[in-house]
Amino acid sequence: MARKIAIYGKGGIGKSTISSNLTAALSDRGIKVMQIGCDPKHDSTRALIGGKVQQTVLNYLRNTKPDARRLGDIVAVGYKGCLCVEAGGPEPGVGCAGRGIISAFELLDSLGVGTVPLDLTLYDVLGDVVCGGFAVPLRNDNADTVYIVTSGEFMSIYAANNILRGTANYNPDRIGGIIFNSRGDPEEEDRVKAFAKAVGIPIIARFARSNLFMAAEKEGKTFVELYPDSAIADSFRELAAAVLKGQRYAAHFLTEGELESLILGRK
Amino acid sequence: MARKIAIYGKGGIGKSTISSNLTAALSDRGIKVMQIGCDPKHDSTRALIGGKVQQTVLNYLRNTKPDARRLGDIVAVGYKGCLCVEAGGPEPGVGCAGRGIISAFELLDSLGVGTVPLDLTLYDVLGDVVCGGFAVPLRNDNADTVYIVTSGEFMSIYAANNILRGTANYNPDRIGGIIFNSRGDPEEEDRVKAFAKAVGIPIIARFARSNLFMAAEKEGKTFVELYPDSAIADSFRELAAAVLKGQRYAAHFLTEGELESLILGRK
Numbered sequence: 048m049a050r051k052i053a054i055y056g057k058g059g060i061g062k063s064t065i066s067s068n069l070t071a072a073l074s075d076r077g078i079k080v081m082q083i084g085c086d087p088k089h090d091s092t093r094a095l096i097g098g099k100v101q102q103t104v105l106n107y108l109r110n111t112k113p114d115a116r117r118l119g120d121i122v123a124v125g126y127k128g129c130l131c132v133e134a135g136g137p138e139p140g141v142g143c144a145g146r147g148i149i150s151a152f153e154l155l156d157s158l159g160v161g162t163v164p165l166d167l168t169l170y171d172v173l174g175d176v177v178c179g180g181f182a183v184p185l186r187n188d189n190a191d192t193v194y195i196v197t198s199g200e201f202m203s204i205y206a207a208n209n210i211l212r213g214t215a216n217y218n219p220d221r222i223g224g225i226i227f228n229s230r231g232d233p234e235e236e237d238r239v240k241a242f243a244k245a246v247g248i249p250i251i252a253r254f255a256r257s258n259l260f261m262a263a264e265k266e267g268k269t270f271v272e273l274y275p276d277s278a279i280a281d282s283f284r285e286l287a288a289a290v291l292k293g294q295r296y297a298a299h300f301l302t303e304g305e306l307e308s309l310i311l312g313r314k
Numbered sequence: 315m316a317r318k319i320a321i322y323g324k325g326g327i328g329k330s331t332i333s334s335n336l337t338a339a340l341s342d343r344g345i346k347v348m349q350i351g352c353d354p355k356h357d358s359t360r361a362l363i364g365g366k367v368q369q370t371v372l373n374y375l376r377n378t379k380p381d382a383r384r385l386g387d388i389v390a391v392g393y394k395g396c397l398c399v400e401a402g403g404p405e406p407g408v409g410c411a412g413r414g415i416i417s418a419f420e421l422l423d424s425l426g427v428g429t430v431p432l433d434l435t436l437y438d439v440l441g442d443v444v445c446g447g448f449a450v451p452l453r454n455d456n457a458d459t460v461y462i463v464t465s466g467e468f469m470s471i472y473a474a475n476n477i478l479r480g481t482a483n484y485n486p487d488r489i490g491g492i493i494f495n496s497r498g499d500p501e502e503e504d505r506v507k508a509f510a511k512a513v514g515i516p517i518i519a520r521f522a523r524s525n526l527f528m529a530a531e532k533e534g535k536t537f538v539e540l541y542p543d544s545a546i547a548d549s550f551r552e553l554a555a556a557v558l559k560g561q562r563y564a565a566h567f568l569t570e571g572e573l574e575s576l577i578l579g580r581k
């Protein structure tokens with residue numbers, strides 16, 4: 048049964064890092080993955096295709112006549128045969144920032160992506176605002192499981208809570224878990240644990256802040272590819288196993304007041 | 315001549331902290347300010363009204379019949395007589411996240427905000443995506459000057475660059491300056507300086523990371539009100555003077571490639 052998962056989180060929190068490493072770990076197991084970058088920053092798949100930034104779907108649509116469009120032009124083959132797509136985003140201020148995602152979903156559909164043999168599709172989605180194109184992966188037929196990447200910073204947990212609210216509006220029983228990607232402050236862990244407990248969703252993976260991520264980024268490779276024998280690579284393999292197991296939880300969320308008093312001890 | 319300024323930046327970067335303190339410093343000078351929070355997080359004006367979170371315009375619209383609506387219901391009087399409004403945001407996943415801003419502008423207009431004697435209107439606007447309602451303050455008749463709050467973190471500068479691109483799409487000659495609000499990492503200053511130089515826009519204020527901001531937040535007051543004799547309060551007064559002087563610059567921006575190579579030394 049082909050799986051479709053969405054990875055959401057605040058911009059800059061490490062979604063693409065987590066996504067591309069998860070894809071690499073799954074690909075190492077022979078699982079056929081398509082990773083679709085859904086962030087106007089369009090660099091989700093970079094570490095899977097040797098550090099290159101592939102052409103976005105939005106750009107491709109602008110430059111290619113309808114009858115000349117081919118699936119192969121927007122799908123890049125990456126690490127161990129995984130497939131890579133970048134939706135792209137419009138010029139800031141010109142239309143919905145999520146428009147690239149809407150266009151990408153439509154084009155992939157019309158070019159027959161449904162006929163590509165895949166085990167898992169992974170959407171790497173910007174979660175600062177859960178609206179317009181950014182909410183498209185949340186639709187029931189688009190993702191069976193939603194994972195949320197967060198650090199222990201208040202704004203990141205605030206975004207995670209918003210993503211839970213957004214998901215609940217479509218189908219509340221599809222949360223795969225919280226992925227804790229630390230910024231390196233010691234009090235982060237308690238905050239994420241408190242949040243996870245309050246919303247009844249487990250932390251299914253933990254990644255410490257490490258300078259080696261920057262090194263991997265410079266090499267244009269995933270951490271899993273560059274440091275396969277490291278503890279962090281093991282953590283990505285464990286995350287891959289958890290994703291394949293596919294356990295899901297209800298999308299509970301807190302009110303803003305509850306969140307502030309829980310995380311910041313306010314009121 | 316009544317001024318209208320917009321303060322943009324990545325979510326969590328310190329826009330509301332900067333905005334409310336700027337409003338306080340201007341109010342200390344007897345300048346009549348209206349601060350309008352344009353972030354779904356709707357806590358922009360909290361420090362100006364004693365730590366309370368005022369009712370949002372969106373909420374007010376939902377609960378009040380059209381003929382019962384009064385300007386006084388959505389405008390709160392705050393510190394030294396400044397006026398405060400919160401636009402609010404919709405439920406995540408339900409419609410455009412910027413919808414509260416659109417509704418707020420429309421309601422304020424229809425209830426006669428144009429007749430209120432004001433020296434300056436300040437919009438505190440979420441800048442992660444510059445689209446939909448979040449781009450409304452950028453329209454020419456809405457803001458004569460745009461200020462951008464950033465730290466030295468890449469994602470914050472990336473957002474600042476996006477805001478410049480968004481502003482350029484409406485009217486490129488309205489940037490009042492960059493406000494550097496530091497996270498506390500030593501390399502931040504060089505990054506912000508390099509960015510400011512590359513886009514030809516000066517850093518008009520600098521704020522170091524300080525635990526006193528959290529103390530002020532706990533008290534429900536602005537820094538300017540709680541620590542009037544501090545160096546930081548002086549910096550807010552200097553920022554107020556710069557805002558009143560109103561010098562403006564062209565909204566130059568970098569390509570993503572230029573930004574990455576400048577800030578991260580990539581490629």
Ligand SMILES: Nc1ncnc2c1ncn2[C@@H]1O[C@H](COP(=O)(O)OP(=O)(O)O)[C@@H](O)[C@H]1O
Binds near residue numbers: 056057
């Ligand atoms: N655990 C970590 N330790 C150190 N750096 C990290 C870690 N996770 C991510 N990064 C770095 O943070 C930056 C942002 O990560 P990215 O995956 O692009 O975020 P997003 O996709 O959420 O915008 C990248 O430079 C990345 O290498």
Ligand SMILES: Nc1ncnc2c1ncn2[C@@H]1O[C@H](COP(=O)(O)OP(=O)(O)O)[C@@H](O)[C@H]1O
Binds near residue numbers: 325327328331524531
């Ligand atoms: N210079 C600073 N030093 C320490 N904390 C700060 C500083 N600037 C802002 N903060 C804190 O950071 C948090 C986010 O600030 P806020 O103004 O609410 O951001 P935004 O409005 O951009 O979302 C608040 O808790 C605020 O007190």
Ligand code: SF4
Binds near residue numbers: 446
């Ligand atoms: S729906 Fe969301 S992404 Fe689209 S215009 Fe509105 S705020 Fe922007």
Ligand SMILES: [Mg+2]
Binds near residue numbers: 063091
């Ligand atoms: Mg990304």
Ligand SMILES: [Mg+2]
Binds near residue numbers: 329438
């Ligand atoms: Mg704010």
